[in-house]
Amino acid sequence: MVLLLTELLRRVRPGRGADEHAVTCLRAALGPCASLFRTVPQRGYRPATEPDGGTR
Numbered sequence: 001m002v003l004l005l006t007e008l009l010r011r012v013r014p015g016r017g018a019d020e021h022a023v024t025c026l027r028a029a030l031g032p033c034a035s036l037f038r039t040v041p042q043r044g045y046r047p048a049t050e051p052d053g054g055t056r
Helices: 005-012 020-036
Strands: 037-040 044-047
Touching (some): 005 020, 005 044, 020 037
16 A cells, blocks of 8 residues: 555644655654655655554
């Protein structure tokens, strides 16, 4: 699953604009958890690991 910048920010910052600075602020706010999502060049963002719905 790849989220476009606008979709990612709509989910985490409803009612606010979407820009690259917002992603920088989001990563800073997440701190060590910022690695939970990765940039997909020219496409958007995706979770670092896709949930598989199972237990391990």
